[in-house]
Amino acid sequence: MNGTVWSSANDSLKNRFQHRGVGSSGSNGMIFDGNEQPGTYYYYDSEKWDGTNWTVGEDAIWKRNNPGKGGNPEDGFVIAGGYTNDTQPPEAPPWDSSRAEEYA
Amino acid sequence: MARTIPLIKTYGAAPVAKTFSQISDINTARIRTNGFGSSNNSVLILGGNVTPKLNSTEEYNGSTWSFGGNMNQSLHSPATCGNSVSDGLRAGGDTGSVQITSEEYNGSTWSYGGNTSQARNEFAGCGTVAAGLIMGGRNGSQYQNTDEYNGTSWSAGGNLLVKRYYNGGGGSQSDAWIICFGSFARR
Numbered sequence: 708m709n710g711t712v713w714s715s716a717n718d719s720l721k722n723r724f725q726h727r728g729v730g731s732s733g734s735n736g737m738i739f740d741g742n743e744q745p746g747t748y749y750y751y752d753s754e755k756w757d758g759t760n761w762t763v764g765e766d767a768i769w770k771r772n773n774p775g776k777g778g779n780p781e782d783g784f785v786i787a788g789g790y791t792n793d794t795q796p797p798e799a800p801p802w803d804s805s806r807a808e809e810y811a
Numbered sequence: 812m813a814r815t816i817p818l819i820k821t822y823g824a825a826p827v828a829k830t831f832s833q834i835s836d837i838n839t840a841r842i843r844t845n846g847f848g849s850s851n852n853s854v855l856i857l858g859g860n861v862t863p864k865l866n867s868t869e870e871y872n873g874s875t876w877s878f879g880g881n882m883n884q885s886l887h888s889p890a891t892c893g894n895s896v897s898d899g900l901r902a903g904g905d906t907g908s909v910q911i912t913s914e915e916y917n918g919s920t921w922s923y924g925g926n927t928s929q930a931r932n933e934f935a936g937c938g939t940v941a942a943g944l945i946m947g948g949r950n951g952s953q954y955q956n957t958d959e960y961n962g963t964s965w966s967a968g969g970n971l972l973v974k975r976y977y978n979g980g981g982g983s984q985s986d987a988w989i990i991c992f993g994s995f996a997r998r
Contacts, residue, residue: 710985711969716997719990723979726990727845728935730981731894733988733997738979756988767831773888775841775856777848777871777896779981783829785854785871788841804840804861807871808831809851 719754719761725772726750727786731779734758737810739786740771749792753810755780768808783811837869837876845901847893855879855896855916860887864906868916870896882914882921890936892943892960900924900960902945903931909950913960915940925964928956935980935989942984944968947975959984 719738726741739753749772753764771789778784787807841859848854852873859865866885869876879896886904893899897918904910909932913924927945934948943960947953953976957968971989980989988997 713969713971713989714997715972716988723990725977726979728979728981728988728990730937730988731983733982733986736981736988738990741977741979765828765830768833773843773977775844775846775859777846777854777856778850779894780829782849783851785834785846785848785851785856786831787837787846787854787856787869787871788844788859790842802840802842804842804859805836805838807834807837807876809834810829810831811851 717760720763721750721754723750727774727776729776729779729784730756731781735780737764737780737784739764739767740774740789742772749790765810767810769806778810780810783809785809834871835874835876838878839865839867839869841865843887843905845889845891847891847896847899849895853896855899857882857891857901858886858889858904860905879918880916880920883923884910884912884914886910888932890931890934890945890948892936892938892940892945894939898940900936900940900943902927902936902943902958902960902965903934903948905932913965924962925960927958927965928967929954933976935978937981937987938984944984944987946980946987946989947971947978949976 723741730736749770774789843860846856864885868879889901889904931948953974
């Protein structure tokens, strides 16, 4: 790893699109939310990256895609807004895009 | 007479597993938003695609959300860099047209930074204002390239293995990762 070249690494556990990631280094991070592809149901689960492998993380509260986020796995982070929908097909209201949650 | 001193073995506190829990709602509903911050007690989220598009931001201090400074542009789907609510940036995004601009936040005011190499939205960023990285995205066509920020201007970084948008990423400018559709790449 030289800071200029990208190389392939292990795939995540599931296909994700319109998700978010947090992490302050290449050896520690989390991804969460999103969906498999446009028009599919949203996810609320997370995956953890340890620099080598992805493992199942904790479940978030709400299914979302394209949320706001900030922080990192070590110090905690927040997810807020985005399309949130528990039961309806994605891209269909009602959304409650004011919901926020923390990982701590 | 010799005394026997008992040995006492001490252990550090067991790490507490983190979980997700609900916090107070943000003041303004936002979709296709993004943000930056240092922890669950210090986060800023910005913009969003509602009608009209948003230039407002909100900061979370661990208990409440309050409005931060307004961005110069109202937009959605930017990338963000920054590990502090008082030192972050957004790059690109969609105001109705996809943007080449970036803005830096100092904790109260947004000011324009350098322009990225090309207009892009729906992409990921990581790192800091002084050493930021944005990756992929699209503006009609999808992008494979990355841009690096030094606090003043953007320059070309290494290309991703494939074109990616609507991706997630993290890390630092020199030690980053990106993922989209389950296909992962590390720098």
